[in-house]
Amino acid sequence: MMLLARASAGLIFWAFGFSVLYGLHGIGCAYGWPSTEVGGGNLFRWVMVASWLLLCAGGAALIWLAKAAPSGLERRLSLTSAVVGCAATFVTGLPVAVTSACV
Amino acid sequence: MSALSRHRALTAIWGSPRGWRGTVSSVNHSDIGRRFILAAFAFFAIGGVLAMLIRAQLATPGSAFVGPEIYNQLFTMHGSIMMFLFAIPMFEGLALYLLPKMLGSRDMAFPRLSAYGWWCYVFGGSILIAALALGVAPDSGWFMYTPLSSKAYTPGINADVWLLGITFVEISAVSAAIEITVSILRLRAPGMRLDRMPLLAWYLLVTALMMVVAFPPLILGSILLEVERAFGWPFFDPLRGGSPLLWQHLFWLFGHPEVYIIFLPAAGVVSTVLPVMARTRILGYGWIVAALLALAFLSFGLWVHHMFTTGIPHMALGFFSAASALVAVPTALQIFAWIGTLWKGRPELKLPMLYLLGFFVIFVLGGLTGVMLAMVPFDWQAHDTHFVVAHLHYVLVGGFVFPMLAGAYYWLPHFTGRARIPLLGEAAFWLILIGFNLTFFLMHLTGLLGMPRRIYTYPSDMGWTWLNLLSSVGSFIMAFGFAMFAVDVALQIFLSRRARRNPWGAHTLEWAMPLPAPAYNFASQPRVADGEPLAADPDLPLRLARGEGYLAEIRHGWRETMAVDVTTGAVDHVIILPGNTRLPIITALATGCFFLALLFGFYWLAPLPLVAVTVLGWRWAWTLGWREEIGPVPIGAGETALTHREAAGAPGWWGSVFLLVADGTLLGSLLFGYAFLWVVAPNWPPPELIAAGLPQGAVAALAALAGTVLTRLAASAGVAGNNAASSRWASLAVGAQAVVIAALLWLGLAELPAPTGHAYAASSWAMIAYGVLHAFIALLCAAFIRARIASGHIRKGRVLETSVAQLFGDYAGLATWLILACVLAPLVLA
Ligand code: HEM
Numbered sequence: 016m017m018l019l020a021r022a023s024a025g026l027i028f029w030a031f032g033f034s035v036l037y038g039l040h041g042i043g044c045a046y047g048w049p050s051t052e053v054g055g056g057n058l059f060r061w062v063m064v065a066s067w068l069l070l071c072a073g074g075a076a077l078i079w080l081a082k083a084a085p086s087g088l089e090r091r092l093s094l095t096s097a098v099v100g101c102a103a104t105f106v107t108g109l110p111v112a113v114t115s116a117c118v
Numbered sequence: 119m120s121a122l123s124r125h126r127a128l129t130a131i132w133g134s135p136r137g138w139r140g141t142v143s144s145v146n147h148s149d150i151g152r153r154f155i156l157a158a159f160a161f162f163a164i165g166g167v168l169a170m171l172i173r174a175q176l177a178t179p180g181s182a183f184v185g186p187e188i189y190n191q192l193f194t195m196h197g198s199i200m201m202f203l204f205a206i207p208m209f210e211g212l213a214l215y216l217l218p219k220m221l222g223s224r225d226m227a228f229p230r231l232s233a234y235g236w237w238c239y240v241f242g243g244s245i246l247i248a249a250l251a252l253g254v255a256p257d258s259g260w261f262m263y264t265p266l267s268s269k270a271y272t273p274g275i276n277a278d279v280w281l282l283g284i285t286f287v288e289i290s291a292v293s294a295a296i297e298i299t300v301s302i303l304r305l306r307a308p309g310m311r312l313d314r315m316p317l318l319a320w321y322l323l324v325t326a327l328m329m330v331v332a333f334p335p336l337i338l339g340s341i342l343l344e345v346e347r348a349f350g351w352p353f354f355d356p357l358r359g360g361s362p363l364l365w366q367h368l369f370w371l372f373g374h375p376e377v378y379i380i381f382l383p384a385a386g387v388v389s390t391v392l393p394v395m396a397r398t399r400i401l402g403y404g405w406i407v408a409a410l411l412a413l414a415f416l417s418f419g420l421w422v423h424h425m426f427t428t429g430i431p432h433m434a435l436g437f438f439s440a441a442s443a444l445v446a447v448p449t450a451l452q453i454f455a456w457i458g459t460l461w462k463g464r465p466e467l468k469l470p471m472l473y474l475l476g477f478f479v480i481f482v483l484g485g486l487t488g489v490m491l492a493m494v495p496f497d498w499q500a501h502d503t504h505f506v507v508a509h510l511h512y513v514l515v516g517g518f519v520f521p522m523l524a525g526a527y528y529w530l531p532h533f534t535g536r537a538r539i540p541l542l543g544e545a546a547f548w549l550i551l552i553g554f555n556l557t558f559f560l561m562h563l564t565g566l567l568g569m570p571r572r573i574y575t576y577p578s579d580m581g582w583t584w585l586n587l588l589s590s591v592g593s594f595i596m597a598f599g600f601a602m603f604a605v606d607v608a609l610q611i612f613l614s615r616r617a618r619r620n621p622w623g624a625h626t627l628e629w630a631m632p633l634p635a636p637a638y639n640f641a642s643q644p645r646v647a648d649g650e651p652l653a654a655d656p657d658l659p660l661r662l663a664r665g666e667g668y669l670a671e672i673r674h675g676w677r678e679t680m681a682v683d684v685t686t687g688a689v690d691h692v693i694i695l696p697g698n699t700r701l702p703i704i705t706a707l708a709t710g711c712f713f714l715a716l717l718f719g720f721y722w723l724a725p726l727p728l729v730a731v732t733v734l735g736w737r738w739a740w741t742l743g744w745r746e747e748i749g750p751v752p753i754g755a756g757e758t759a760l761t762h763r764e765a766a767g768a769p770g771w772w773g774s775v776f777l778l779v780a781d782g783t784l785l786g787s788l789l790f791g792y793a794f795l796w797v798v799a800p801n802w803p804p805p806e807l808i809a810a811g812l813p814q815g816a817v818a819a820l821a822a823l824a825g826t827v828l829t830r831l832a833a834s835a836g837v838a839g840n841n842a843a844s845s846r847w848a849s850l851a852v853g854a855q856a857v858v859i860a861a862l863l864w865l866g867l868a869e870l871p872a873p874t875g876h877a878y879a880a881s882s883w884a885m886i887a888y889g890v891l892h893a894f895i896a897l898l899c900a901a902f903i904r905a906r907i908a909s910g911h912i913r914k915g916r917v918l919e920t921s922v923a924q925l926f927g928d929y930a931g932l933a934t935w936l937i938l939a940c941v942l943a944p945l946v947l948a
């Protein structure tokens with residue numbers, strides 16, 4: 016079972032991050048964060064971009080952890096899962112930096 | 119014992135009686151698998167006829183062949199049949215039939231559950247087909263969008279037929295998923311490590327796990343919509359705080375993973391058949407497994423690409439658009455692995471290979487249009503046009519039907535023990551390939567010319583006339599092809615000459631047995647030391663038949679098979695499987711009565727079959743097990759192992775874990791719905807919120823905690839052999855769960871507004887109902903422990919039943935706490 020757990024860890028992390036971003040987006044729009052000015056931007060953008068970057072950092076940390084998995088299929092799967100998780104977190108989160116907020 | 123007498127003895131144990139007795143009582147995986155495949159093909163034929171009617175109607179502008187009412191039923195039933203009654207059951211049948219054989223095992227982990235799933239599938243499917251024959255079939259599209267499917271716009275029973283019939287069939291999908299998962303994880307031949315498993319098993323494992331989490335959102339959505347239609351709880355009615363978008367989220371949260379659930383098993387067939395056709399090993403085993411896992415997860419982050427035109431904010435669309443484009447990467451990786459395998463090997467253009475080539479061409483085109491549709495601006499143009507119809511048929515027919523046809527020709531000798539008649543199959547292939555492309559390639563064009571999907575007619579000045587006519591001609595060519603395929607298969611079954619053993623020279627274990635396969639699969643189970651056992655050891659079949667493997671000894675008429683460690687494949691214990699019984703069909707009938715009572719609106723009658731199901735479920739668990747101490751039994755090669763009731767981590771425990779994962783996903787979806795409505799739906803906040811109820815909440819929470827702790831105490835006392843104490847704790851746990859039920863109901867009745875007033879109250883009530891149901895299940899589990907201690911089944915060292923009861927006790931406690939937190943949140947936050 017450890018093999019399957021390790022092999023899914025990075026991807027589970029992506030699923031978690033994806034849900035966090037999507038959830039924060041819903042909540043932020045419902046509570047009007049885009050119209051709250053903070054430090055030269057709006058609260059919504061700050062929260063979204065900061066969470067995204069944090070998640071990307073978390074994904075990178077997972078790659079580093081995955082290198083410790085037992086060698087063979089288990090290491091292969093843990094590593095690819097972590098790399099895919101991190102890359103997917105970066106790509107699927109990219110819209111927080113470039114699209115309009117709540118329309 | 120000679121090979122022949124062993125064959126006779128094992129057949130007596132594993133086979134089923136002849137005639138209708140065998141039909142209603144068999145739980146053997148080969149029987150059930152074959153039935154699933156045949157029935158799925160029958161539904162495919164029905165769905166195909168509907169498709170031809172659709173094409174007949176669209177062949178010419180202004181056609182008067184069928185009117186809009188019938189047309190709506192035609193396309194709704196076509197889609198629903200193909201997705202729910204053909205594709206999923208077809209792969210389930212293939213998995214049930216093949217998996218134990220490929221894994222070197224004698225049966226699946228829960229034979230009675232397979233049989234129950236089979237009966238639920240036939241009964242549920244029959245309800246849908248009966249409705250079609252009576253002209254009251256569902257007619258709101260295979261995705262049943264509200265408000266079209268709500269009471270106001272579908273007052274008849276059409277929508278109820280879909281919601282209840284499909285949910286009934288879904289039970290069989292979830293059972294199969296749990297069954298497949300546990301069987302792959304535990305029921306393999308000793309020595310078959312995870313990384314020596316045939317790739318098809320990896321594909322099926324990943325698919326089954328996806329099903330465990332993908333089906334619950336749809337089951338929940340169907341329950342909620344049915345409750346809205348029957349009792350007026352407004353989950354999807356925007357005037358009363360509901361949201362039609364909630365339905366779309368729940369549906370596609372299931373629906374997108376569903377398309378991968380259909381594709382992956384077929385891709386598994388490709389990865390199995392292709393290397394044999396190319397006379398080499400598959401390239402990049404590890405990479406393929408990694409790609410599979412990535413696909414499985416990413417496919418849960420795509421569902422909103424079906425909702426790009428619903429007015430969701432751009433940023434949210436961006437997340438899903440990016441994920442949709444990303445999912446093409448692991449898909450492409452597999453394609454390259456297949457191409458590489460062909461390159462490396464010496465491919466032969468046999469019939470299965472022809473179908474694989476057809477698959478490549480068609481599926482790649484479908485994937486490309488998928489990526490086009492995943493781009494939001496393009497989708498705004500193409501959504502709801504025939505372009506989408508073209509895309510989905512390229513991926514579904516290319517990605518499922520073609521590989522399955524390759525698989526059909528590849529494994530048919532295994533089912534029939536006979537060889538194919540030459541040429542007929544090739545002719546069928548070309549008809550299907552040409553017919554398919556003619557039908558569906560042109561739909562890209564009609565779609566881009568603006569022809570919407572689901573219109574029953576169109577005027578001649580739109581410029582779509584010729585394209586549609588050609589499409590219809592193509593569809594009839596394709597239908598001829600499928601008919602020819604059916605004839606070819608029938609000839610092979612009834613007329614053809616006998617096949618050689620292992621006619622393709624394959625290296626996986628399903629070919630290490632006589633053809634057609636005996637009921638017990640292997641006279642003795644192999645020890646596996648290589649990913650391709652027959653390549654490493656061509657004499658294996660002979661030695662297994664001679665009884666030189668595991669479990670060659672026959673004792674007490676038991677159906678025995680080995681359970682192994684998940685990762686290493688080391689011998690773990692011996693599983694003694696239940697034999698033929700009529701319990702599955704009777705339980706499925708009772709389940710069906712429940713659905714029929716709801717369908718016909720006899721709500722007062724519905725509790726009766728529910729009680730029957732509960733009683734049968736009790737009996738189901740009761741008839742297993744034994745009072746005597748067995749201890750370690752010899753398994754061959756001088757080794758011994760415990761039997762599953764005395765070993766930790768038996769399949770029953772694992773099955774319960776995955777059942778609870780599915781159940782937890784259902785709860786998660788319900789909580790998501792609650793939060794979603796709260797944040798997004800119009801007409802919030804509700805006119806009336808919960809105003810009091812902390813005392814009831816506190817009682818429920820404490821009783822839930824007590825119920826969990828007491829069940830745990832009962833379990834550990836039972837395993838320690840302390841019967842009196844265990845029995846006492848179990849009784850107390852029953853009491854505690856009863857208190858939970860009472861307190862939850864009291865909370866709802868005394869403090870919550872009526873559920874029909876607003877979606878807020880309706881969703882709070884839905885959560886309460888969930889909590890009550892699970893407290894009741896935990897209550898039954900505790901009562902079961904008590905009864906089994908009294909009957910002497912639970913005794914020192916018997917961990918299985920107590921550990922399962924403990925799982926359900928823990929889950930009920932957790933669920934009650936979560937639900938209380940959500941129901942009481944408005945009160946606490948106010
Ligand atoms: C490269 C991967 C894929 C991408 C990016 C993709 C993308 C899409 C998009 C964006 C839509 C929605 C179009 C619309 O309604 O406006 C769609 C529809 C659909 N796709 Fe795919 N797809 C992919 C692969 C697949 C596969 C592998 C299958 C099944 C085997 C599939 C089955 C379907 C079905 C059934 C629909 C239509 C659902 C309906 O509206 O009735 N897709 N796809």
Ligand SMILES: [Cu+2]
Pocket residue numbers: 373374377420421423424
């Ligand atoms: Cu999709």
